[in-house]
Amino acid sequence: xxxxxxxxxxxxxxxxxxxxxxxxxxxxxxxxxxxxxxxxxxxxxxxxxxxxxxxxxxxxxxxxxxxxxxxxxxxxxxxxxxxxxxxxxxxxxxxxxxxxxxxxxxxxxxxxxxxxxxxxxxxxxxxxxxxxxxxxxxxxxxxxxxxxxxxxxxxxxxxxxxxxxxxxxxxxxxxxx
Numbered sequence: 001x002x003x004x005x006x007x008x009x010x011x012x013x014x015x016x017x018x019x020x021x022x023x024x025x026x027x028x029x030x031x032x033x034x035x036x037x038x039x040x041x042x043x044x045x046x047x048x049x050x051x052x053x054x055x056x057x058x059x060x061x062x063x064x065x066x067x068x069x070x071x072x073x074x075x076x077x078x079x080x081x082x083x084x085x086x087x088x089x090x091x092x093x094x095x096x097x098x099x100x101x102x103x104x105x106x107x108x109x110x111x112x113x114x115x116x117x118x119x120x121x122x123x124x125x126x127x128x129x130x131x132x133x134x135x136x137x138x139x140x141x142x143x144x145x146x147x148x149x150x151x152x153x154x155x156x157x158x159x160x161x162x163x164x165x166x167x168x169x170x171x172x173x174x175x176x177x
Contacts, residue, residue: 007042018063021086023071028086033093035062050106057099059125063091097125106176116149116176130156137176148172 013036022029037060045052069088074081102120109115116137123130131154138149153167 002047004045004047005042006044007040009038009040011039012037012060016063018065018091019086020066020090021069021071021084021088023069023088026071026073026084028084031090033063033091036060037062037096051104053101053103055099055101057097059095059097061093061095064094065091095126099123099125104176118176130154135171145175147175 013034015032015034017030017032019028019030037058039056039058041054041056043052043054065087066089067087068085070083070085072081072083100120100122102118104116104118107115107117117134118137119132119134121130121132133151133153135151136149137147148171151167151169151171153165153169155165157164
């Protein structure tokens with residue numbers, strides 16, 4: 001039995017406008033920042049297409065709005081006080097990265113029924129957290145393609161979060177491939 005090996009790189013570059021409170025000019029100003037991301041992956045698919053595995057790494061830079069702030073001024077000629085609220089300063093540059101490992105398994109229950117499982121483990125570098133998603137595909141569409149089921153999720157506590165998060169949900173319309 002032979003395996004198909006695959007690999008690749010991908011990249012994304014975008015520009016986004018950010019509003020912020022400019023205290024010196026006493027206005028809500030807008031600035032444009034560039035965000036980028038570069039990824040690489042390698043994987044394999046078995047010959048009968050019932051199993052695949054992929055490892056992926058991503059690194060990039062993005063911007064995040066500063067925390068909310070408020071500035072107030074009293075105008076001498078009218079005595080009126082005017083206040084502005086918004087992100088307090090220009091957006092902050094952040095770096096992010098992740099490493100993920102994903103597999104996909106297709107199991108035949110009998111000649112007419114299949115179950116698909118696509119577990120993925122992700123380690124996020126910026127907050128040192130681990131995420132696990134396990135979608136279980138149970139529901140075939142009109143063509144017999146698995147396209148719905150139950151998804152289990154877990155995110156470990158991180159530098160920003162005090163507790164672990166668990167989730168269970170239903171999904172429909174996402175094909176298993």
